[in-house]
Amino acid sequence: MQVPNRWTDYKLEQIIGNLLRAGVVLSALVVLAGGMMYLIQHGSEAADYRTFHEPAAQLRSIAGTVGEAIKLHSDGIMQLGLLLLILTPIARVVFSALGFSMEGDRMYVGITLVVLAVLVFSLTAAK
């Protein structure tokens, strides 16, 4: 049996910790920026949250959200921030796979890739 290498495990933990923090901070800032724009543009309109309507079709896909954000629509920027947030744990899984492969732990590279496959399926195909 192979003994897990403490040093690289430790290093992987540090990288993952920094990655998660950076992802949360970045996405919160993007959501905040979009939110400010949204309130400046629409803040004085009447709120109608009881009969919430579905978001526009563009905001229901990755490509569409990026497109709306590039056009500087406040909805698109907020949704882009939320999308970055959803991608943060997924990026963590990608980094874990890289980390395990650098440790030479093929079993855990395999386990991590299975999780990644489920996440990609959820983000793209599943509906």
Place this chain on the structure above:
Amino acid sequence: MTILTFTLLLWLVSALTGFLGALTGLGGGVLLVPVLTLLFGVDIHYAIGATVVSVIATSSGAAAAYVKEGFTNIRIGMFLEIATTVGAVLGALLLTRVSTGFVGIVFGLMLLFSAYASWQSPPDVPPLAKPDKLSLSLKLNGTYPTPQGEQPYQVYRVTTGFGLMALAGALSGLLGIGSGAMKVLAMDQGMRIPFKVSTTTSNFMIGVTAAATAGIYLKRGYIVPGLAMPVMLGVLMGSMLGARALMKMHTRILRIVFSVIIGVMALEMIYNAMTGRI
């Protein structure tokens, strides 16, 4: 009411919810959905969508600190995430195919379970005599820091834990919450993992589980930016303040008061769901 007033109100209430969620160890998600649906009258699908992104934010923020402290067992987390993500995808697909009344009832039951779990103090779990071959071959056994130095621990009943995690994942996907209480139960009661390792590893897994859910919600149109924006920012701030306050406070009485309130919310949610008001 204008959008500005409503957004600020949502932000404030979400911050309070996140604060109490962190203080009581319940997490923000399980409280947020009843608050949004019962208090603000938000459609349950949109409430669940706003909750799932808030859950990713708070769990990732907290996990960043725990991982660096060395409590989190990345291998246990990674292995069990197979179960939670598959469960979450199935749960999220189920959500799009069942009535809101059904979701309301399951949610109410989950709230009751959370109230019960928070009422109980973490019990000491004695290690089992029979070691698990699977935990050896999967390299799940590890060590964690204690005042007396690194303490080794064994992991037991891996298949039971895996099964419970799939269930926790499915509830996550169906309800948009982190199911932290159930994940911890599976790990410390089921797999006999030390409590501190169970809670931090559970938190580590919540972000990935919620991401598996959120991908499907996004495409179904459950994530509404105008609603999710104040909710996510509020919960994130509130839970950060709550985690800080937790270190200075005795929360035993607060937890008891709180589990009663959650019990009442659970019954109201089930009643509303049964009478067709959700």
